[in-house]
Amino acid sequence: MTSPVLETRQLQKHFGGIHVTKDVSFELLPGARHALIGPNGAGKTTFVNQLSGVLQPSGGQILLDGEDITRLRPDLRVRRGLSRTFQINQLFRDLTPRETLGIAVAQRLGAGGRMFTSFSGNRAVTSEVDALAQAFGLTDVLEIATSSMAYGKQRLLELAVALAAKPKVLLLDEPAAGVPEAERQDILAAVKALPNDVAVLLIEHDMDLVFAFAERISVLVEGALLVDGTAAEIAADPRVKAVYLGEGGHG
Amino acid sequence: MDGITGGRTSEHKRCMLTNLFDGIASGMVLFILASGLAVTLGLMNFVNLAHGAFAMAGGYATVQLTTKWGVPFLASLPLAFLISAALGAIFERTLYVHLYARPHLEQVLFSIGLVFMAVAVADYFIGSQQQYAVVPDYLKGRFDFYGVGVGKYRLFIIAVCGVIMLTLQAILTRSRFGAQLRAAVDDARTARGLGIPVARIFTLTFAVGSGLAGLGGALGAEILTLTPTFPLKYMISFLIVVTVGGTSSISGPFLAALLLGIADVAGNYYLPAVGAFITYALMLAVLMLRPQGLFARAQ
Amino acid sequence: MRWKPLLELAFWLLAFGAIFLLPRRLLLLNEIAILALFALSLDLILGYAGIVSLGHAAFLGLGAYTAGLTAKHFAVDPLIAIAAAAALSGLLGFTTSFLVLRGSDLTRLMVTLAVALLLGEAANKMQWLTGGSDGLQGVTVSAVAGLFEFDLRGRTAYVLSLTTLLLLFLVARRMMASPFGMSLRTIRDNPLRAAAIGVPVTRRLVTIYTIAAIYAGIAGGLLAVTTQFVSLDVFDFSRSADVMLVLILGGTGYLYGGILGAVAFKILQDVLSGITPQFWHFWIGLLLVLLMVIGRNRINGWFTALAQPFRRHVDREVAS
Numbered sequence: 073m074t075s076p077v078l079e080t081r082q083l084q085k086h087f088g089g090i091h092v093t094k095d096v097s098f099e100l101l102p103g104a105r106h107a108l109i110g111p112n113g114a115g116k117t118t119f120v121n122q123l124s125g126v127l128q129p130s131g132g133q134i135l136l137d138g139e140d141i142t143r144l145r146p147d148l149r150v151r152r153g154l155s156r157t158f159q160i161n162q163l164f165r166d167l168t169p170r171e172t173l174g175i176a177v178a179q180r181l182g183a184g185g186r187m188f189t190s191f192s193g194n195r196a197v198t199s200e201v202d203a204l205a206q207a208f209g210l211t212d213v214l215e216i217a218t219s220s221m222a223y224g225k226q227r228l229l230e231l232a233v234a235l236a237a238k239p240k241v242l243l244l245d246e247p248a249a250g251v252p253e254a255e256r257q258d259i260l261a262a263v264k265a266l267p268n269d270v271a272v273l274l275i276e277h278d279m280d281l282v283f284a285f286a287e288r289i290s291v292l293v294e295g296a297l298l299v300d301g302t303a304a305e306i307a308a309d310p311r312v313k314a315v316y317l318g319e320g321g322h323g
Numbered sequence: 324m325d326g327i328t329g330g331r332t333s334e335h336k337r338c339m340l341t342n343l344f345d346g347i348a349s350g351m352v353l354f355i356l357a358s359g360l361a362v363t364l365g366l367m368n369f370v371n372l373a374h375g376a377f378a379m380a381g382g383y384a385t386v387q388l389t390t391k392w393g394v395p396f397l398a399s400l401p402l403a404f405l406i407s408a409a410l411g412a413i414f415e416r417t418l419y420v421h422l423y424a425r426p427h428l429e430q431v432l433f434s435i436g437l438v439f440m441a442v443a444v445a446d447y448f449i450g451s452q453q454q455y456a457v458v459p460d461y462l463k464g465r466f467d468f469y470g471v472g473v474g475k476y477r478l479f480i481i482a483v484c485g486v487i488m489l490t491l492q493a494i495l496t497r498s499r500f501g502a503q504l505r506a507a508v509d510d511a512r513t514a515r516g517l518g519i520p521v522a523r524i525f526t527l528t529f530a531v532g533s534g535l536a537g538l539g540g541a542l543g544a545e546i547l548t549l550t551p552t553f554p555l556k557y558m559i560s561f562l563i564v565v566t567v568g569g570t571s572s573i574s575g576p577f578l579a580a581l582l583l584g585i586a587d588v589a590g591n592y593y594l595p596a597v598g599a600f601i602t603y604a605l606m607l608a609v610l611m612l613r614p615q616g617l618f619a620r621a622q
Numbered sequence: 623m624r625w626k627p628l629l630e631l632a633f634w635l636l637a638f639g640a641i642f643l644l645p646r647r648l649l650l651l652n653e654i655a656i657l658a659l660f661a662l663s664l665d666l667i668l669g670y671a672g673i674v675s676l677g678h679a680a681f682l683g684l685g686a687y688t689a690g691l692t693a694k695h696f697a698v699d700p701l702i703a704i705a706a707a708a709a710l711s712g713l714l715g716f717t718t719s720f721l722v723l724r725g726s727d728l729t730r731l732m733v734t735l736a737v738a739l740l741l742g743e744a745a746n747k748m749q750w751l752t753g754g755s756d757g758l759q760g761v762t763v764s765a766v767a768g769l770f771e772f773d774l775r776g777r778t779a780y781v782l783s784l785t786t787l788l789l790l791f792l793v794a795r796r797m798m799a800s801p802f803g804m805s806l807r808t809i810r811d812n813p814l815r816a817a818a819i820g821v822p823v824t825r826r827l828v829t830i831y832t833i834a835a836i837y838a839g840i841a842g843g844l845l846a847v848t849t850q851f852v853s854l855d856v857f858d859f860s861r862s863a864d865v866m867l868v869l870i871l872g873g874t875g876y877l878y879g880g881i882l883g884a885v886a887f888k889i890l891q892d893v894l895s896g897i898t899p900q901f902w903h904f905w906i907g908l909l910l911v912l913l914m915v916i917g918r919n920r921i922n923g924w925f926t927a928l929a930q931p932f933r934r935h936v937d938r939e940v941a942s
Contacts, residue, residue, distance in 0.1 A: 124818060125817075126814065126818075145817070145822070145824075146817040146818055147816075147817045147818075147820050147821055147822045147823065148822075150817075150818065150819065150820035151820055155818075156818055158815065158818070162812055162814065162815040162818075163812075163815065164807070164808050164811035164812060164815065164816075165811060166807070166811055167804075167807060167808065167811065171804055171807075172808070172819075174801075174804065175801065175804045175805050175808055175819065175821065176819040176820060178801040178804075178805075179801075179805070179819060179820040179821055180820060183801050184801045184802070184805050184820070184821060185801065185802055185805070185822075185825070185826075186800055186801050186802060187796075187797050187800050187802040187803075188796055188797065188800060189800055189801070190799055190800065191799055191800055191801050191803065191804045192799075194801070197801075233819055234819075236819070237819065237820055370728060370731070418911065418915055421915050421917075422914060422915070425914075425917075426727065427674070427726075427727040427728055427731065428668075428674045428727065429914050430914075431674075431676065431731060431866075432866060432867065432870060432910055432913070432914050433910065433911055433914035433915065435863045435866075435867075435907075435910060436906075436907040436908065436909070436910025436911035436913075436914065437907065437911060438907070439863075439903040439904065439906055439907025439910070440903075440904050440907035440908055440911065441907075442903060443900065443901050443902075443903045443904030443907065444904060446900050446901075447898075447900065447901055447904070451900075555859060555860070558859075559735070559739060559859075562732060562735070566732055596747060597747065599739075599743050600740065600743045600744060600747060603736050603739045603740040603743060604740060606732070606736045607721070607733065607736040607737065607740065610721075610725075610729060610732055610733050610736065611721060611733075614725055614729050
């Protein structure tokens with residue numbers, strides 16, 4: 073029995089009187105291809121925000137490799153190998169992909185705080201940035217401002233930046249949201265090509281993407297974990313169908 | 324303290340009460356001065372550091388009207404309101420409207436520019452010496468109330484400001500205008516869709532806020548120092564009132580203004596060595612501990 | 623393209639050449655150099671880290687009083703007085719950085735304003751130490767490094783201020799072209815996202831705020847040492863407002879903005895106050911209003927074109 077790389081125990085989150093995360097105990101195994109689905113407003117993004125440290129849970133625990141990270145700062149979680157992407161584009165608009173990727177790599181290599189060495193002169197950083205750009209098809213846009221890139225390319229950069237931290241766990245919050253149909257395949261291909269040793273948790277609405285990618289699926293409904301199983305089990309589960317049909321036939 | 328009479332034993336206490344009374348009066352004026360800012364900053368989310376310039380305009384208007392043109396003091400007050408309100412409306416339509424959607428930094432720089440201009444213009448045309456309005460005889464002096472000296476003018480201020488405060492409270496919370504303003508601030512696009520004339524409401528709000536500042540400037544011409552640096556000097560006080568009072572209600576800034584007025588008078592009298600230090604420290608503490616304001620309702 | 627560094631070199635040669643070219647305006651040039659350093663300091667936090675401040679004069683003022691008092695009471699070398707100013711302002715910057723870490727722009731504006739007011743009021747009330755509203759009198763400054771006496775024309779003063787500016791500029795440029803400088807820009811763009819790629823946001827902001835405070839403290843120290851006088855107006859709101867205007871005038875986030883802005887501002891001040899002494903702030907105000915109404919982005923476009931040779935060079939160092 074392998075122990076989970078990321079685990080939550082009875083995670084709780086209240087906003088005022090509203091209970092948005094209810095007693096969620098969840099496990100992500102090393103190298104997993106796991107999807108988290110659920111109708112709109114189920115609290116998926118809130119859950120991810122707690123995992124990555126953007127939000128503080130009201131109760132319960134988050135463990136990374138068996139260590140409690142519930143109160144750890146977001147940047148230190150990244151250091152320990154927990155990386156994420158954002159649903160809405162939150163990239164640095166004025167920076168180029170080379171700069172964005174470079175700072176993420178430099179940060180991981182422990183060179184991010186150096187004040188008197190040249191940013192562009194760091195060979196280790198540069199070669200790693202080039203390799204990442206190559207892998208995600210960003211080589212031709214490395215030197216232009218992020219805000220002037222095509223949206224699909226920005227989403228790819230989002231993935232590349234998250235991977236620059238060499239994570240053990242990667243949380244993908246709707247990586248294909250808002251991407252035009254023509255560019256969706258690029259995103260799917262990039263997601264599928266993620267390294268095998270990285271455990272990936274995909275939060276997604278698009279069921280095609282979910283079933284094309286995930287081996288295991290968890291369903292979140294109204295802040296609570298409804299069911300957890302293999303992709304085939306979930307596809308056949310009448311409760312999941314009821315939830316989605318109830319919402320109006322999503323997916 | 325000229326108005327103190329009576330036995331020595333209670334002299335200290337009476338002096339304290341007089342101070343308290345004076346403090347309330349200047350707090351009231353401060354509230355009228357700052358109330359417009361509480362609305363533009365609190366509701367409309369616009370950092371208008373030039374708010375004091377409109378107050379100064381009202382102050383100078385009253386001085387000019389009463390000293391040069393022989394207008395009675397009481398009649399000059401509504402005129403000061405109207406003059407500042409008109410100035411506010413003109414500036415809002417021509418300049419402020421371009422900066423509503425901009426970052427706070429740009430609003431700050433813009434309004435600092437206006438302050439610089441107002442200070443220079445006042446200095447150039449009026450001169451740097453302090454100006455006084457002509458206050459009618461029946462508002463001068465103090466009368467003795469059980470041994471406590473009560474300044475007539477200050478009593479007048481408290482009455483006028485009290486009425487204005489209650490009216491303002493009623494308008495913002497009960498009237499249709501208040502509801503429309505809140506809707507316009509919450510979501511301008513939806514409000515427009517509902518047929519609410521958003522631009523006109525903003526102009527009107529801004530004009531009334533400026534007008535109140537002008538009225539405050541006119542009322543305060545006697546107890547504050549009316550010089551060209553007025554907008555800079557009192558900008559700090561306005562910001563303290565809004566910061567400490569919060570912007571979720573009218574009573575918050577009101578209480579903050581009273582507190583500041585009393586602390587200022589009492590501090591100058593009892594702790595001259597410390598002066599405004601405590602006020603600024605309090606402002607800092609409130610900003611740190613309760614950024615939504617000391618008297619704001621909890622979320 | 624070789625000519626861009628050459629243009630930069632020409633700028634600094636001209637600045638130093640002014641010692642001989644404009645021997646009658648050295649006092650004004652000294653003021654420009656000090657203002658430029660002060661604006662450079664603001665650029666580090668506003669232009670690179672996105673921290674707005676309405677009270678940057680707090681550090682200038684503390685530096686000025688520290689250097690003035692050190693020179694007055696201990697008769698030390700002016701460089702040591704300036705070092706003391708840097709140290710104390712840096713300490714204040716470090717301490718108050720924790721107040722500006724959290725909160726919106728509005729909170730930051732108010733907090734920085736309150737800190738400057740607090741210090742100004744403290745200086746006003748501590749009359750036994752600072753001379754209160756009379757200013758700090760009787761500051762006598764010995765020769766710089768025991769060699770260069772201060773002269774009435776301001777020659778030593780200008781050389782000292784300009785050299786300091788150049789050195790600190792070079793340090794800042796090196797720093798902003800480093801991984802540290804780049805991580806600041808990520809925080810300016812989006813602090814939440816910066817943390818999500820592993821940037822320790824708090825530590826970075828504390829560091830740059832402290833460094834900026836040291837820079838401003840040195841500017842204040844230079845002011846005290848070269849004018850041999852300190853008055854309460856070093857803490858004035860208008861000091862904080864002016865330096866913001868200077869930086870906006872020159873453009874943020876490329877380091878030369880503060881310097882070019884200071885040159886433009888002081889020349890403007892000199893010319894305008896020559897025409898109508900009390901009225902010059904009117905024109906400065908008008909300029910600010912127009913700049914903001916037209917829009918910073920559009921203006922930035924024009925200035926980018928004008929300052930392109932400078933900007934490019936720095937950008938290349940910083941970016942690629």
